[in-house]
Amino acid sequence: MSKPTFPWTLSERAARMNPSVIREILKVTERPGIISFAGGLPSSKTFPVAEFEAACAKVLRDDPAGALQYAASEGYAPLRETVAAMLSEQAAAQGQAWDVSPANVLITTGSQQGLDLVAKVLLDKGSRALVESPTYLGAVMAFTPMEPEVISVASDAEGLDLADLRAKAHYNGQAARFLYVLPNFQNPTGRTMTEASRAALSQTAAELGLPLMEDNPYGDLWFDTPPPPSLTARNPAGGIYLGSFSKVLAPGLRMGFIVAPTAVYPKLLQAKQAADLHSPGFNQRMIHEVMQDGFLSRHVPTIRALYKSQRDAMLQALAQHFPDSATQPEQSLTWNAPAGGMFLWARLPVGMNAVDLLPHAVDKGVAFVPGAPFYAGEPDARSMRLSFVTPSVEEIHRGVAALAAAIREQQAL
Amino acid sequence: MSKPTFPWTLSERAARMNPSVIREILKVTERPGIISFAGGLPSSKTFPVAEFEAACAKVLRDDPAGALQYAASEGYAPLRETVAAMLSEQAAAQGQAWDVSPANVLITTGSQQGLDLVAKVLLDKGSRALVESPTYLGAVMAFTPMEPEVISVASDAEGLDLADLRAKAHYNGQAARFLYVLPNFQNPTGRTMTEASRAALSQTAAELGLPLMEDNPYGDLWFDTPPPPSLTARNPAGGIYLGSFSKVLAPGLRMGFIVAPTAVYPKLLQAKQAADLHSPGFNQRMIHEVMQDGFLSRHVPTIRALYKSQRDAMLQALAQHFPDSATQPEQSLTWNAPAGGMFLWARLPVGMNAVDLLPHAVDKGVAFVPGAPFYAGEPDARSMRLSFVTPSVEEIHRGVAALAAAIREQQAL
Numbered sequence: 001m002s003k004p005t006f007p008w009t010l011s012e013r014a015a016r017m018n019p020s021v022i023r024e025i026l027k028v029t030e031r032p033g034i035i036s037f038a039g040g041l042p043s044s045k046t047f048p049v050a051e052f053e054a055a056c057a058k059v060l061r062d063d064p065a066g067a068l069q070y071a072a073s074e075g076y077a078p079l080r081e082t083v084a085a086m087l088s089e090q091a092a093a094q095g096q097a098w099d100v101s102p103a104n105v106l107i108t109t110g111s112q113q114g115l116d117l118v119a120k121v122l123l124d125k126g127s128r129a130l131v132e133s134p135t136y137l138g139a140v141m142a143f144t145p146m147e148p149e150v151i152s153v154a155s156d157a158e159g160l161d162l163a164d165l166r167a168k169a170h171y172n173g174q175a176a177r178f179l180y181v182l183p184n185f186q187n188p189t190g191r192t193m194t195e196a197s198r199a200a201l202s203q204t205a206a207e208l209g210l211p212l213m214e215d216n217p218y219g220d221l222w223f224d225t226p227p228p229p230s231l232t233a234r235n236p237a238g239g240i241y242l243g244s245f246s247k248v249l250a251p252g253l254r255m256g257f258i259v260a261p262t263a264v265y266p267k268l269l270q271a272k273q274a275a276d277l278h279s280p281g282f283n284q285r286m287i288h289e290v291m292q293d294g295f296l297s298r299h300v301p302t303i304r305a306l307y308k309s310q311r312d313a314m315l316q317a318l319a320q321h322f323p324d325s326a327t328q329p330e331q332s333l334t335w336n337a338p339a340g341g342m343f344l345w346a347r348l349p350v351g352m353n354a355v356d357l358l359p360h361a362v363d364k365g366v367a368f369v370p371g372a373p374f375y376a377g378e379p380d381a382r383s384m385r386l387s388f389v390t391p392s393v394e395e396i397h398r399g400v401a402a403l404a405a406a407i408r409e410q411q412a413l
Numbered sequence: 414m415s416k417p418t419f420p421w422t423l424s425e426r427a428a429r430m431n432p433s434v435i436r437e438i439l440k441v442t443e444r445p446g447i448i449s450f451a452g453g454l455p456s457s458k459t460f461p462v463a464e465f466e467a468a469c470a471k472v473l474r475d476d477p478a479g480a481l482q483y484a485a486s487e488g489y490a491p492l493r494e495t496v497a498a499m500l501s502e503q504a505a506a507q508g509q510a511w512d513v514s515p516a517n518v519l520i521t522t523g524s525q526q527g528l529d530l531v532a533k534v535l536l537d538k539g540s541r542a543l544v545e546s547p548t549y550l551g552a553v554m555a556f557t558p559m560e561p562e563v564i565s566v567a568s569d570a571e572g573l574d575l576a577d578l579r580a581k582a583h584y585n586g587q588a589a590r591f592l593y594v595l596p597n598f599q600n601p602t603g604r605t606m607t608e609a610s611r612a613a614l615s616q617t618a619a620e621l622g623l624p625l626m627e628d629n630p631y632g633d634l635w636f637d638t639p640p641p642p643s644l645t646a647r648n649p650a651g652g653i654y655l656g657s658f659s660k661v662l663a664p665g666l667r668m669g670f671i672v673a674p675t676a677v678y679p680k681l682l683q684a685k686q687a688a689d690l691h692s693p694g695f696n697q698r699m700i701h702e703v704m705q706d707g708f709l710s711r712h713v714p715t716i717r718a719l720y721k722s723q724r725d726a727m728l729q730a731l732a733q734h735f736p737d738s739a740t741q742p743e744q745s746l747t748w749n750a751p752a753g754g755m756f757l758w759a760r761l762p763v764g765m766n767a768v769d770l771l772p773h774a775v776d777k778g779v780a781f782v783p784g785a786p787f788y789a790g791e792p793d794a795r796s797m798r799l800s801f802v803t804p805s806v807e808e809i810h811r812g813v814a815a816l817a818a819a820i821r822e823q824q825a826l
Contacts, residue, residue, distance in 0.1 A: 006651040007622040008676050009590060011537045011559070017683040023486075044478035052481070056469040065457035068465070068663035073436075109522050109667075109689040116688045120558050124424045125538070141687040145533050146424070177422060209420040238419040250481035252694040254522075263421050270430040274554040275529045275688065276522040280696055281665040 013145045021373040022137060025358065035399035037386040038367040040187065040342065043310075046303045047250045048290060055289035059282065067282045073273040075107025075257070076284035082291055083107075083243070083257050091233045094226065098233035104259050106268055109279045111217055111244040111256030115142035117275065118178070118213060118240055118258075121267045123148040128176040130168060132160065134374035134383070136187045136215065139180055152377035153179070157189075157336065159197025162204050169208045178211040178240075184219035184227045185341025188374045188385040192339055195228035202234040209238075217244040217256075220300050222340035223308040237261045240268075245287055247342070248300050253283045306389075307342065313393040314344060314386065317400035333407060335386070342389045345371070348382040349411060355381070357410055366402040426558045434786040435550060438771065448812035450799040451780040453600065453755065456723075459716045460663045461703060468702035472695065480695045486686040488520025488670070489697035495704055496520075496656070496670050504646045507639065511646035517672050519681055522692045524630055524657040524669030528555035530688065531591070531626055531653055531671075534680045536561040541589040543581060545573065547787035547796070549600045549628065552593055565790035566592070570602075570749065572610025575617050582621045591624040591653075597632040597640045598754025601787045601798040605752055608641035615647040622651075630657040630669075633713050635753035636721040650674045653681075658700055660755070661713050666696045719802075720755065726806040727757060727799065730813035746820060748799070755802045758784070761795040762824060768794070770823055779815035 026038055059067050074080065080102040091098035108114045115138070123129060125147035131140065133152035140150050151168055154161035160181070169176050181201075183193040193201070205212050214231045232239040241259040249255075260268050272278070318335055319325070325332040335346040346368075348354055354370035361367065371383025391399060439451055472480045487493065493515040504511035521527045528551070536542060538560035544553065546565035553563050564581055567574035573594070582589050594614075596606040606614070618625050627644045645652040654672040662668075673681050685691070731748055732738075738745040748759040759781075761767055767783035774780065784796025804812060 006624070006648075006674065006676065007588075008624060008674075009535070009588065010677070010680060011533065011535055011540070011590075013537070014534045014680045014684075017534075017680060017687070019679070019683060020686060023686070041483050044482055047477060047481045049473055049477040049481070052477075053470065053473050056473070057466065060462055060466050060469070064460060064462040064465075066665075068460045068462070068665040069457055070454050070659075070664045109693075112687075113689045120424065121427045121430075122422070122424055124426070127424070138687070138690070141683075145684060145687060175420075175422065177424075211419070211421060235419075246483075251483045252479075252481040254689060254691070254693040261419065261421075263419065264423070266432070267423060267427045267430060270432060270554075271427075271558060273433060273436070274430070274525075274551070274558060276526040276667060277551070278667070280522075280667040280693060283693055283696065 013147050016144050016147065020137065020141060022369055025369060031362070034362060034365055034367050035391050035395045035402065036367045037388070037391065037399055038369045039387055039390050041390050042247050042251060042342070043306060043389045046306060048295075048299055051290045051295065052250070052286060055286045058289055059285040067285050069281070071278050071281040073269055073278045075105065075279060076281060076288060077102070079107060079284045079288040080105040082288055087243075087259065091229065094229040096229045096233045098230065098236060100259055104261065104265055106258045106260065106265065106272060107279050107284055108256045108258055108272070109276055110246065110251070110254040111215065111242045112138055112142060113275065114242040114256055114258045115139050115215075117268050117271045119143045119146045120271045121264060122177045122211070128171060128174070130165070130176045130179040131376050132181055132186070133377055134188055134371060135180065135376060136182055137374050139215065140376055148177070150376045151176070152375065157191050159193040160201055162200055165204060166208065169210050176210060178213045179205065180213040180215065181231065182215045183231060184216055185221060185338055185343070187218070188343055188369070188371060189345040190336060190338030190341050190343040191345070192227050198228050198231055198234070202231055206235055206238055212239040213242070214239055215242045217247050218341040220248050221304060221307060221342070223304055223311065224339065227340065232259065237263070240264065248296060248303065249287060249290060253287065255279065255283055255287050304340070310388045310393060310396060311338065311344070313396045314388040314400065317397045321400050321404035342387055344386045344388055346384050346386055347380070348384065348407065350382070352407070352410060353381045354384040357406060360410060361403055361406040364402040364406045366399040366406070368403070426560050429557050429560065433550065433554060435782055438782060444775070447775060447778055447780050448804050448808045448815065449780045450801070450804065450812055451782045452800055452803050454803050455660050455664060455755070456719060456802045459719060461708075461712055464703045464708065465663070465699060468699045471702055472698040480698050482694070484691050484694040486682055486691045488518065488692060489694060489701060490515070492520060492697045492701040493518040495701055500656075500672065504642065507642040509642045509646045511643065511649060513672055517674065517678055519671045519673060519678065519685060520692050520697055521669045521671055521685070522689055523659065523664070523667040524628065524655045525551055525555060526688065527655040527669055527671045528552050528628075530681050530684045532556045532559045533684045534677060535590045535624070541584060541587070543578070543589045543592040544789050545594055545599070546790055547601055547784060548593065548789060549595055550787050552628065553789055561590070563789045564589070565788065570604050572606040573614055575613055578617060579621065582623050589623060591626045592618065593626040593628065594644065595628045596644060597629055598634060598751055598756070600631070601756055601782070601784060602758040603749060603751030603754050603756040604758070605640050611641050611644055611647070615644055619648055619651060625652040626655070627652055628655045630660050631754040633661050634717060634720060634755070636717055636724065637752065640753065645672065650676070653677065661709060661716065662700060662703060666700065668692065668696055668700050717753070723801045723806060723809060724751065724757070726809045727801040727813065730810045734813050734817035755800055757799045757801055759797050759799055760793070761797065761820065763795070765820070765823060766794045767797040770819060773823060774816055774819040777815040777819045779812040779819070781816070
């Protein structure tokens, strides 16, 4: 029997949308026995299961009708207050005066939804969105349906190239709609923007009238010292801050938030209402309940300690298996040493290509994500992202050994 | 101190987006002591709280890491299977062969998100989306950010005017992208499309090559007999079906689903991934857990019985307070008798206007939603939506008495 056909006409934006390259890669690497440095998953060991159990029971006991009924699009008021207080306190602890009002907090269905809402409210077809190079692929995927030009600004381990930013912030008499940045322990590179870079970027953006979209899912996951203070806190009227509970509590509840200035908040709220009416009230109350009595101040340090030990294991294994990285960097794998977060950024020997290497690495029993898909502009084909949080320390050592074997074999060809 | 300013440029679509008129109305009516026929909230008495408590505990005990981790954008596989089986069984019980495959089921963050995804994948700026007259306001709000023309097709208690549909399905050499319909116990009118109307609409849409977007949040809430069979089941290749757990379990978990043909599913999935990565896995497992052992087949009849008794109370109160509705329909309130769902549609005496009446009704202690905002085209200013599910039977009687007093006072002026 032939398949039924029907003359569907898809939107022009649908033609621009693509399956996530990384998602497709992950499917290949999901074979049993593969040690995966590829995923972007927090360690499930860090999920506070007992606290969630207690929170579920309490939420359903105290106000089941409230938790299960339709609710305000802005989010659960006590959670918005908690978020505002948390950000204000964090800023104060770093010597910043960022007085976040609950009225500027919008609860979102994961911070991914924040990107979708920002795109709807700020991007027109053909308008320009600026991103780092490389940048978070999921952000580009969220922007794409609004049909912008996504333009990458040259970036390095310190921060953005401000001359390149100035050159790209205006074009044909128009202004770029925003710059999207992930200043802390970036996905994919693990990089953290320096204080000097932040100060200069903040000043330049203000001069240019360029809004900053600051995405901060990893900022709490510092290993030794907190990262420099937030960009948004330096100029709240000119930025939108996106936060997440996925890395400090659990991603499976899909809870994030936006802090937006009053000039933009009402439109983001209308977009939110049209997108899913509101984020699950039950989940918002669970998160709020778990956060009582300063739980995060006890819980997050345990995540930091775990991830730090795993980063250390990966750095140690890399140093052991690639002893020539300092002396012969072009003939060796090289890598950075992230000061927090979940990812490390590595670079293959000259002439090699991470996409080509991947199937050989998988044959050896280890997977990673090639860096190329994270570039909106010209990719670095030698780059790769290594996650150190999902495998155990023992697996990290075996995985790096397998990666080294795969690279040597390819080099010997 | 003057407020900080910053030169934000909003998207063109943002200018089209508006606060929900109904939401603004509801704020006015949220004064204590007001009997509200205005809200669209299911009765919280129907929420299966004990079952949710047990499901939470089980989900967190059996597989906490799975429930709390990132998950597939398509949704939790066992829930997709459950949805597919449920729809296939419902169709079979009505003599239809609709073999829904789990591969065509996409779990969404409420069925509102389904509307957002459909709009992204099918609507371009200036393209045409057809809707009933009146229609669900939230659908128009979901379509608006994609900047279509939303055009209403003449409709009555039986269904759509197919001559009007044919006249509007093509324009300037282009085809409308879809027709959005809510065939069962529609929001706002409570109307149900007859079998004859469905058969004719399905055939006409197939001839025209016009995709049908069938939204069915209320279909299970029939009082005496099930509504006629689904439109999508008659031509699955030419339609998208949107379903919801909000009215049969609880809205606060934000759980809905789409059934889409293979020609469209991959793009909806990509839009879903960009929108929020996936719907909360924890909630999907809770819903799946609660649905085990045929729970809905025991639970939904209790909702039907409750809502039927409340509809009966409203019909009785209306008949009592507006005894002239049959003999002098233009001088009286008139209304329909929905065979299910949550809403009743009423019409004020000639010369009156529901928007103008509302503040006077609120003064008397009762609230409703004027019908005008539900029209994409020319509104019927005399129409109003009365929800019978949130107030108690006693409140329904008092509320209708107050409504009658407000109308008489306005008529006497």
